[in-house]
Amino acid sequence: MRSYILQRLLILFPLLLAISMVTFLLAHLAPGDPVMARFGLDVKRMETERLEQIREELGLNDPLPIQYLRYLKDLLRGDMGRSLTTHAPVSEEIASRFPATLQLTVASMLFMLIVAIPLGVISAVKRGTLIDNLCMGGALLGVSMPAFWFGIMLMLLFSLKLGWLPSTGRGDGTFWGTVKALIMPGITLGTGLMGLVTRLTRSSMLEVLGQDYMRTAHAKGLAPRLVLIRHGLRNALIPVATVVGAQFASLLGGTVIIETVFAWPGIGRLAVDAISRRNYPVIMGTVLVFSVTFVLINLLVDVLYTLIDPRIRYD
Amino acid sequence: MTEPTKESYRSGRGSPWRYAMRQVLRNRFAVVGLVILAIMILVAIGAPWITPHDPYAMDLAKGLQPPDPPEHLLGTDELGRDLLTRLIYGARVSLTVGLIVVGIAGSIGVALGAISGYYGGVIDQIIMRLVDVLFAFPFLVLAIAVVAIIGPSLTNMMIVLGCVSWIYYARLVRGQVLSLREEDYVNAARVIGASDLRIILSHILPNCLGVVIVQATFGVATSILSASGLSFLGMGAQPPTAEWGAMLFAAKKNLRHYPIMAIAPGMAIMIAVMSINFVGDALRDALDPRLRV
Numbered sequence: 001m002r003s004y005i006l007q008r009l010l011i012l013f014p015l016l017l018a019i020s021m022v023t024f025l026l027a028h029l030a031p032g033d034p035v036m037a038r039f040g041l042d043v044k045r046m047e048t049e050r051l052e053q054i055r056e057e058l059g060l061n062d063p064l065p066i067q068y069l070r071y072l073k074d075l076l077r078g079d080m081g082r083s084l085t086t087h088a089p090v091s092e093e094i095a096s097r098f099p100a101t102l103q104l105t106v107a108s109m110l111f112m113l114i115v116a117i118p119l120g121v122i123s124a125v126k127r128g129t130l131i132d133n134l135c136m137g138g139a140l141l142g143v144s145m146p147a148f149w150f151g152i153m154l155m156l157l158f159s160l161k162l163g164w165l166p167s168t169g170r171g172d173g174t175f176w177g178t179v180k181a182l183i184m185p186g187i188t189l190g191t192g193l194m195g196l197v198t199r200l201t202r203s204s205m206l207e208v209l210g211q212d213y214m215r216t217a218h219a220k221g222l223a224p225r226l227v228l229i230r231h232g233l234r235n236a237l238i239p240v241a242t243v244v245g246a247q248f249a250s251l252l253g254g255t256v257i258i259e260t261v262f263a264w265p266g267i268g269r270l271a272v273d274a275i276s277r278r279n280y281p282v283i284m285g286t287v288l289v290f291s292v293t294f295v296l297i298n299l300l301v302d303v304l305y306t307l308i309d310p311r312i313r314y315d
Numbered sequence: 316m317t318e319p320t321k322e323s324y325r326s327g328r329g330s331p332w333r334y335a336m337r338q339v340l341r342n343r344f345a346v347v348g349l350v351i352l353a354i355m356i357l358v359a360i361g362a363p364w365i366t367p368h369d370p371y372a373m374d375l376a377k378g379l380q381p382p383d384p385p386e387h388l389l390g391t392d393e394l395g396r397d398l399l400t401r402l403i404y405g406a407r408v409s410l411t412v413g414l415i416v417v418g419i420a421g422s423i424g425v426a427l428g429a430i431s432g433y434y435g436g437v438i439d440q441i442i443m444r445l446v447d448v449l450f451a452f453p454f455l456v457l458a459i460a461v462v463a464i465i466g467p468s469l470t471n472m473m474i475v476l477g478c479v480s481w482i483y484y485a486r487l488v489r490g491q492v493l494s495l496r497e498e499d500y501v502n503a504a505r506v507i508g509a510s511d512l513r514i515i516l517s518h519i520l521p522n523c524l525g526v527v528i529v530q531a532t533f534g535v536a537t538s539i540l541s542a543s544g545l546s547f548l549g550m551g552a553q554p555p556t557a558e559w560g561a562m563l564f565a566a567k568k569n570l571r572h573y574p575i576m577a578i579a580p581g582m583a584i585m586i587a588v589m590s591i592n593f594v595g596d597a598l599r600d601a602l603d604p605r606l607r608v
Contacts (some may be wrong), residue, residue, distance in 0.1 A: 164471035253453030
């Protein structure tokens with residue numbers, strides 16, 4: 001177990017290095033002159049010698065590997081450059097947006113689990129009935145819809161027609177205000193995953209229901225509900241946890257679109273705004289932060305598995 | 316259900332492919348999916364004969380009209396273009412995007428996966444570390460950033476989506492090849508002096524085809540979804556192209572008063588993707604029982 005974690009941590013470093021290399025290369029491939037980006041239209045009025053001097057000072061004439069090492073050095077100090085539009089440090093902009101994205105992702109996960117797992121269990125128990133078919137139909141819809149479109153439809157119904165929920169923003173700061181603001185973006189972000197987890201819970205539950213220990217539990221006269229939850233669900237959830245964990249990080253990617261739909265002030269929206277304004281330092285910063293978070297969550301999840309199911313060994 | 320016997324294989328009546336096909340056709344949902352897809356494809360191909368309108372002809376005086384049968388069944392968009400016509404022409408773009416992205420991703424992924432699994436060693440290490448790095452990025456974030464940098468357009472979006480999603484095929488095929496290359500018939504081919512290329516192409520890859528087909532089918536569905544998302548952000552099809560995701564992007568401005576503009580393209584995407592998923596589910600059950608969910 002400890003050696004497994006150590007091994008994963010050792011792989012982490014080259015991986016993070018590779019991520020930084022990819023973002024660096026992306027930034028390098030971006031069209032436009034970095035000097036222009038920094039000084040704006042003043043560049044046109046500058047003399048060639050002065051321009052060359054600035055390029056030299058900024059290190060733009062150095063070979064690519066040297067430039068990369070400098071970028072890496074800055075990164076390690078938490079310096080990701082400055083935003084071309086606000087001139088604030090990119091790291092600060094991202095740090096101020098990060099909590100909103102985290103809040104949305106966690107809320108989405110909770111909504112998803114609250115809906116998907118009971119639906120999956122009901123489907124399995126009522127296998128072949130109308131309820132089962134309805135749940136499975138709903139799950140299939142979930143994986144087949146563009147999530148952002150589902151979000152727009154929810155917005156149409158609950159904000160524009162009924163006026164129950166706010167269509168955009170993070171709420172008024174009160175607890176209920178925040179919950180209300182989270183409902184639609186949270187559900188929308190988790191739509192696809194909801195479908196997947198419902199289907200998975202059902203098939204996993206069906207497998208468990210046929211096990212001998214379930215029959216034993218029933219035979220010794222335990223209450224059916226107790227058997228279902230304590231003997232059935234607990235075992236059925238192991239494979240579900242694997243998938244949920246692996247997919248948790250992928251919710252992050254979805255925030256890029258969902259935050260745009262609901263004007264949610266997180267890093268997904270920051271990235272999209274940066275893209276539409278060709279604000280390269282911010283684009284690179286957000287890509288980097290997304291990827292590093294993604295990798296770290298995946299690592300954490302893998303380690304947690306060993307705690308959920310002691311049968312899992314990564315030797 | 317009767318399992319195919321050795322005799323039925325040998326007689327040719329029940330080749331594994333035919334057996335799989337029969338199983339797919341026995342699945343009601345798959346048949347429904349296939350029928351819907353066939354209709355969509357026919358409508359997309361026959362678009363000019365089906366609708367009297369031009370998807371690009373603007374008529375500002377007739378902008379944002381509510382549904383008005385029989386002239387404009389779904390009404391018009393903000394530039395006075397018939398919504399249903401654009402939806403029909405949009406099927407051409409969206410379905411093609413799905414196929415092209417999978418075509419790109421599948422070719423790169425199968426080729427690299429096969430090379431990686433067959434040769435092993437340093438080549439395998441290099442390819443698989445590359446796969447690991449690409450897996451370290453959230454799919455959509457990477458795709459959006461790259462498209463933003465090389466310039467948003469339909470073509471660039473397809474290329475980027477293909478180049479980002481080949482990793483799934485590579486991992487899948489590599490795993491298959493790793494076990495297949497130890498098979499007796501592969502050794503036999505090697506002994507009689509078949510070249511590596513020949514062994515890969517005619518002895519190993521045909522046996523991976525099942526899982527690749529299943530993955531590719533679901534790949535078309537997810538590519539259509541991803542492409543619609545990118546177009547919705549303005550990273551894919553550019554105006555005036557009639558594409559479902561781009562139509563949703565345009566519909567956002569008039570959501571309150573003309574919701575039909577947003578409802579219709581989303582429904583079209585959903586129906587297309589769901590039909591493909593129906594077929595995919597059945598194909599998976601028929602071709603790759605291990606993956607059954």
